[in-house]
Amino acid sequence: MIVTLDAVVPVALLIVLGWWLRRRDGPGGGALWAPLERITYAVLSPALFVSSIARADLGLVDPLPMLGALAGSTLAATGVLLALRRVLGLDGPAFTSVVQGGIRLNTYVGVIVAAGLYGTDGVALFALASAVLVPLVNVVCVTVLVRHGRGGGGLRTLPRQLAGNPLILGCAAGLALNLSGLPLPAALVGTADLLGDAALACGMLCVGAALSWRRTPGTGRALAVSSAVKLVALPLLAAGLCRLWGLDGAAATAVVLIQGLPTAASAYVLARRMGGDAPLMSTITAGQTVLALLTLPLALQVV
Numbered sequence: 001m002i003v004t005l006d007a008v009v010p011v012a013l014l015i016v017l018g019w020w021l022r023r024r025d026g027p028g029g030g031a032l033w034a035p036l037e038r039i040t041y042a043v044l045s046p047a048l049f050v051s052s053i054a055r056a057d058l059g060l061v062d063p064l065p066m067l068g069a070l071a072g073s074t075l076a077a078t079g080v081l082l083a084l085r086r087v088l089g090l091d092g093p094a095f096t097s098v099v100q101g102g103i104r105l106n107t108y109v110g111v112i113v114a115a116g117l118y119g120t121d122g123v124a125l126f127a128l129a130s131a132v133l134v135p136l137v138n139v140v141c142v143t144v145l146v147r148h149g150r151g152g153g154g155l156r157t158l159p160r161q162l163a164g165n166p167l168i169l170g171c172a173a174g175l176a177l178n179l180s181g182l183p184l185p186a187a188l189v190g191t192a193d194l195l196g197d198a199a200l201a202c203g204m205l206c207v208g209a210a211l212s213w214r215r216t217p218g219t220g221r222a223l224a225v226s227s228a229v230k231l232v233a234l235p236l237l238a239a240g241l242c243r244l245w246g247l248d249g250a251a252a253t254a255v256v257l258i259q260g261l262p263t264a265a266s267a268y269v270l271a272r273r274m275g276g277d278a279p280l281m282s283t284i285t286a287g288q289t290v291l292a293l294l295t296l297p298l299a300l301q302v303v
Contacts, residue, residue: 003116004296007109008262011204012289018208033209040202041269046170047195049134052107053174054184054192056131057124063132065245069255070133073237074103077229078140088225090218092148093277099144100267100276101226101284103137103234105130108200110261113296117257118250125254131178133258135171141270142168149275161274167266203265210268210282222280223287226263231291235260235299242303253303260299262288 022033081102085095107130114122139162146161162168177184238259242252263285271281 003113004293006116007112008289008293008296011106011109011262012286014201014204015208015211015286015289018205019211020208021205022209033206036202037206037269037272040199040206040265041273042166044195044199044202045266045269046166046173047192048107048199049167049170050174050177051189051192051196052127053131053134053171054177055189056127056178058128058131058178060124060128061247061251063128065242065247066129066251066255067132068245069238069241069247069252070129070259071136072241073234073259074133074136074140076237077102077234078144080233081225081229084225088218088221090222091277093150093271093275094218094222094280096141096145096148096276097267097271097278097281097284098222098226100141100271100281101222101263101288102229103140104230104263104267105133105137105258105261106264106289107134107261109292109296110258113257114254117253117300121250122254125250126258129254129258131175135168135175138165138167138171141267142274145270145274145276149271167270200265203269207265207268207282207285210272210279211286212279212283216280219280219283223284226284227288227291230263230288231260231295231299236302239302248303253300256299256303257296260292260296262292262296 025032078099081099088095088098090098110126110130111123114126116122118125142161142165143158146158235256239252239256242248242255247255265285268278268281268285270276272278
C-alpha cells in the first residue's frame with residue numbers, strides 16, 4: 001500500500017497544481033496551456049516512448065505469453081466498450097474518452113510500483129510489458145479517435161493518421177532502436193530521458209488545468225464505466241490470461257500491474273489534439289488517479 005501511495009500521490013499533486021495554476025490566470029487567461037499541450041503531444045510524449053521502449057530487455061522472459069496476456073485483455077476490453085457504446089448514450093467524442101480511460105496506462109506510476117516490489121528486475125519487466133502494450137494501445141486509441149472524434153475524417157484517413165501520429169512514431173522509433181541492437185549514445189539517451197520526465201510532469205499539469213467540477217450529462221457514467229474496465233476488469237482478465245499462458249511470478253505481476261494502472265496524461269493530450277472530449281478525459285484521468293489508491297493494491301493481490 002505504501003509503495004502505491006508513493007507512486008500515485010505525486011501524480012495527484014501535479015494534477016492539483018495544474019488546476020490551481022490555471023485558476024490563478026483568471027478569466028481570459030491561460031495562454032500557457034495550449035502551447036504546452038502541443039509540445040507535450042509532439043515532442044515530450046514521443047520522447048518518453050522512445051526512451052522507455054528502446055531500452056526494454058525483450059529477451060528477459062519469453063515475450064509470447066506476455067504478449068498474449070496483454071494484447072488479449074486489451075482487445076477484449078476494447079471490444080466490450082465498443083459493444084456498450086449505444087447503451088452508454090454518449091456522443092462520439094465522449095465515447096473516445098471512455099475508451100482511452102479504459103485501456104491507457106500511466107507508466108510513471110507503474111515504474112515506481114514495479115521498483116518497490118521487485119527492484120531493478122521489476123523495472124526491467126515493467127519496461128518489457130510497456131514495450132509490448134504501449135504501441136498497441138496507441139494504435140487502438142488513434143483508431144477510435146479517427147472513427148468517433150470531431151473532425152476525425154473517418155476510417156478512410158486512418159492510415160495517414162496512424163503514420164503521422166507522434167505517439168505511434170515514438171513507439172515505432174523505440175522498437176526499431178531496440179531491435180537494431182545498436183548501442184545508444186549516452187548523450188541522446190540522456191536527452192530522451194529528460195524530455196520523457198518533462199512529458200509526465202507537463203501532461204499531468206495540463207490535465208489539472210483542464211479539470212472542471214461542472215458535471216455534464218453522462219460524466220458520472222463515463223467515469224464509472226472507464227474506471228470499472230481499467231482498474232478492475234482489465235487486471236482481473238490479465239491475471240486469468242497469465243494463468244492460461246503459463247506466466248507467473250514477477251512477470252505475471254508486471255502484466256497485472258500495467259493493466260491495473262490509472263489512465264495517462266497522454267490520453268488528455270491526444271483527446272485535445274484529435275477531436276476527443278478533452279474536459280471529460282481530464283475528469284476521467286483525475287478520478288482514476290484517486291481511485292487507483294484503493295484498486296491497485298487489491299489488483300496486485302490476484303496474481
